[in-house]
Amino acid sequence: MYSTITEFIEEWKTEGDATQKLFDALTDSSLGQQVSPNDRTLGGVAWHIVETIPYSFFGISEIASDSGTIPTTAKEIAEMFRNVRYAVLNTVSKLWSDASLKEDRKLFGMNMPTEVSLQLIIKHLIHHRGQMTVLMRQAGLQVSGVYxxxxxxxASTGMEAPKVQ
Structure with a gap:
């Protein structure tokens, strides 16, 4: 949990930057990559991240389309994620205080302290980012490092990559 808004802001920036790198590496042709016909496509996972940022929780106007249709271009999905990231960052840094962390807010149909909710939002982002990296590899895209x-x-570190076992 976060004890200050600054802690959340710093983690939101770090995790958002890492996720944005993946979004920016997507190609239009990679968006259809999927593990099986019963699972989301790469574009579907990326769009899920964008559309499930809880806009009302943050007190921002919805940015993503509510049409239920996944955009067909990687550039559009990446740009929407960028817009959402900055909207959350701007709202939290300007309108929230450390005291806001103790307020109960509704998230996923449950009331919980904001400090708990923010952790769930970050974990949700990380969870789906992991799914994206697997699908990106399957689609032949280069994946940027996260941690x-x-x-x-x-190679750029001057070291040899760990061997696959």
Missing amino acids: GPSREEW
Whole structure:
């Protein structure tokens, strides 16, 4: 949980930057990649991240389309995520205080302290970002490192990538 708004803002920036790199690496042709016909496509997972940011929780106007239709271009999805990230950042940094963390707010149909809700929002983002990286690899896209270098980035560190076992 967060004890200050600054802690959330810093983590939102860090996790948002890492996620934005993945969004920006998407291609139009990669959006249809999926594990099976019963699972979301890469575009569907990316769009799910965008459309499930709880706009009303943050007190911002909905930015993503509510048509239920996934945009057909990677650029549009990446730009929508960028817009959402900054809208949340601007709202929280300007309108929320440390005291806001103790307020109960409704998220996913449940009332809970904001400090708990913010952790769930970050975890949801990270969970689906992980799904994106697998689908991106299957689609032949280069994946950027998140908590360390990706396989492709190891060379730039002057080190050999870990061996697959």
